[in-house]
Amino acid sequence: MRAAIVLVGLLAALALGKSSGEENEGVTTEHHCSCQPSLSSELCSLKARVERLENDLKALPKVAFSVALRESGSGNIGPFQTDTVIQYKKIFANIGNYYNPSTGIFTAMVRGVYYLRFAAFNNLDMTANTNVVLMKNGERTVSIWDKSGQDANDSASNAVVLQLEVGDNVFVQLKANTQVYDDLGYYNSFSGFLLFPV
Ligand SMILES: [Ca+2]
Incomplete structure (x- = not known):
């Protein structure tokens, strides 16, 4: 019991x-x-x-941006007599606000490895070629080049993976005497994101 x-x-x-x-x-x-x-x-x-x-x-820090050339309208940007920073005005994403649309410059505030890409486009024009370069702290990285005039509506893109220190800047440069064309098709874009911090 x-x-x-x-x-x-x-x-x-x-x-x-x-x-x-x-x-x-x-x-x-x-x-x-x-x-x-x-x-x-x-x-x-x-x-x-x-x-x-x-x-x-x-x-984890979150950094990503994706922008395109025009917010409205259509037409060529350039040619200019000197190398010029391309100011992309249409913002698709700008997580962290490290891309500045008033300068066209992305500034790394997180030390890390980044994937960066741009695309450029030209319309039929007899006067200028397209030569666009992705710059890191004023130094060339990857670029594209196209001769316009004989054929229309050419598009090109390039990408690079870069390790950026805090304060490093990246922008896309239109070389002197060349031009790009855009409308609301957003053929010219600039995108980047943090792959991982280091
Ligand atoms: Ca061409």
């Missing part, structure tokens, strides 16, 4: 423990984990780990 009472008591305690665990399933603190039976503790530990990873992900 005494053994039966003890057994009933143990079963009741187990049932209470299980019920308590289910009620607290959403709690993922380390303190809570240490209070759980073996399996629940493992699950709780995994939850805590996922929560930490989610917080780490939230803390």
Whole structure:
């Protein structure tokens, strides 16, 4: 009889423990984990780990931009007598606001590795070619070149992966005596994003 009472008591305690665990399933603190039976503790530990990873992900810097030449209208930009920074005015995305539409310059405020790409377009025009260069701190990186005049509606693009230090700047330069054309087709674009911080 005494053994039966003890057994009933143990079963009741187990049932209470299980019920308590289910009620607290959403709690993922380390303190809570240490209070759980073996399996629940493992699950709780995994939850805590996922929560930490989610917080780490939230803390990662977010940098991305994608812009195009014109907000309205159509026509050529250039030719100019000197090399000129292309000011892309149409903003598709500017996460972190590190691209400045009033200068055309993207400034890295996070040290890291970035993917950067641009596209350029020219319409049929007998007077000027298109030569566009992606510049890092005033130094050439990748570029495109096209001779207009004999054929119409040529498009070209190029991309590069660069490690940028805080304060480094990147922009797209239209070389002297060349031009690009755009309308609301947004043929000329400049995009970049942080692949990962270093
Ligand atoms: Ca051509």
